[in-house]
Amino acid sequence: MKAAVISAIGEPFVVRDDLTLDAPLGREILVEVKASGLCHSDIYVATQAGLGTPVPIVLGHEVSGVVLEIGPDVTEFAVGDHIVACLDGYCGHCDRCLVGETNLCRNYPTGTQRTADQPPRLRLGGEPISQFSEISGFAEQVLLHENNAVKVPVEVPFPQAALLGCGVTTGAGAAINSAGIRVGDNVAVIGCGGVGLNTIQGAALAGARKIIGIDLLPDKLELAKKFGATHVVNPAEQDPVAAVRELTDGGVDHSFEVIGNIKQTLQQALGMLAPGGTAYVVGAQSPSQIMEISPAELLFNKTALRGVYMGGTNFKRDIPLYAELYLQGRFNLDDLLSRTIGIEDVNKAYEELAKGGIARSVITSF
Ligand SMILES: [Zn+2]
Numbered sequence: 001m002k003a004a005v006i007s008a009i010g011e012p013f014v015v016r017d018d019l020t021l022d023a024p025l026g027r028e029i030l031v032e033v034k035a036s037g038l039c040h041s042d043i044y045v046a047t048q049a050g051l052g053t054p055v056p057i058v059l060g061h062e063v064s065g066v067v068l069e070i071g072p073d074v075t076e077f078a079v080g081d082h083i084v085a086c087l088d089g090y091c092g093h094c095d096r097c098l099v100g101e102t103n104l105c106r107n108y109p110t111g112t113q114r115t116a117d118q119p120p121r122l123r124l125g126g127e128p129i130s131q132f133s134e135i136s137g138f139a140e141q142v143l144l145h146e147n148n149a150v151k152v153p154v155e156v157p158f159p160q161a162a163l164l165g166c167g168v169t170t171g172a173g174a175a176i177n178s179a180g181i182r183v184g185d186n187v188a189v190i191g192c193g194g195v196g197l198n199t200i201q202g203a204a205l206a207g208a209r210k211i212i213g214i215d216l217l218p219d220k221l222e223l224a225k226k227f228g229a230t231h232v233v234n235p236a237e238q239d240p241v242a243a244v245r246e247l248t249d250g251g252v253d254h255s256f257e258v259i260g261n262i263k264q265t266l267q268q269a270l271g272m273l274a275p276g277g278t279a280y281v282v283g284a285q286s287p288s289q290i291m292e293i294s295p296a297e298l299l300f301n302k303t304a305l306r307g308v309y310m311g312g313t314n315f316k317r318d319i320p321l322y323a324e325l326y327l328q329g330r331f332n333l334d335d336l337l338s339r340t341i342g343i344e345d346v347n348k349a350y351e352e353l354a355k356g357g358i359a360r361s362v363i364t365s366f
């Protein structure tokens with residue numbers, strides 16, 4: 001099959017056609033990929049040398065498609081089902097999974113991987129290569145454990161469905177699951193890209209009072225309003241901390257840092273909190289970034305700083321929920337989708353994503 005391969009960190013994607021997948025074992029499903037979204041995390045992994053990522057590797061983890069074949073122990077899926085893949089797989093039997101907190105699974109990610117005595121799922125030119133996030137979605141097909149996938153209604157178009165697998169769930173889940181926003185809470189979201197727009201949308205669904213979108217790009221601020229921002233702030237024009245404090249009579253209950261890599265914005269997220277508020281780290285930060293925190297400030301303001309990974313999702317519950325709200329016209333996926341591309345365009349699309357203008361490109365032809 002065909003896939004976009006990274007052979008060395010820092011090198012561009014190369015489309016190759018000499019990849020093979022094993023047949024499904026146990027609880028695995030083989031899926032024909034219909035749409036595969038270009039997430040920031042993939043290009044981050046493709047370019048950051050310090051992460052220890054094994055190469056060659058097939059990246060991509062925001063996938064929708066159709067089940068082609070199922071393993072002998074699969075009970076949840078049938079051939080022909082439409083699915084969305086999610087990298088936040090879980091074992092299903094540890095104490096966290098048993099209470100529904102699959103996002104905190106004690107056996108992540110080994111719970112959905114093959115064991116060392118089993119053949120590898122993916123090969124390149126006949127040689128075994130490791131799967132990225134148990135998915136490797138920049139490819140014509142993927143072979144997944146059933147706890148890395150969820151069924152979605154056939155009425156949801158594949159490109160929109162793919163976005164549910166990472167960006168949407170990360171953003172909306174941060175607001176709904178991790179922050180547990182209540183009716184009347186005030187919220188600020190720093191960074192109005194694909195994930196930030198969904199945090200705004202999640203805050204609106206949860207009944208937040210003021211939702212303040214913060215971004216340097218005017219186009220993104222316009223989009224933020226479409227997703228439910230009641231106010232927008234451009235840090236190029238005004239100090240975002242002062243602006244948020246003024247708009248909310250002293251600060252927000254929840255501030256989300258959705259940019260990553262920029263410690264200045266995380267300091268701002270803490271600075272704009274009302275007493276008792278929480279700042280959430282949502283954007284992927286480089287492991288080398290260190291920030292200074294004043295424990296006295298946390299103490300006297302009774303504030304907190306918390307990391308949120310994949311929106312604290314139980315994805316088998318959340319993705320069908322967002323899909324249904326989309327079909328009801330209450331959840332916006334259409335405006336997240338900038339355009340569909342062919343797999344050969346992946347390098348060019350990532351260059352454009354880096355410039356910041358595009359919400360999301362999705363590969364739909366292979
Ligand atoms: Zn578990």
Ligand SMILES: [Zn+2]
Pocket residue numbers: 039040041042061062166167
């Ligand atoms: Zn992602």
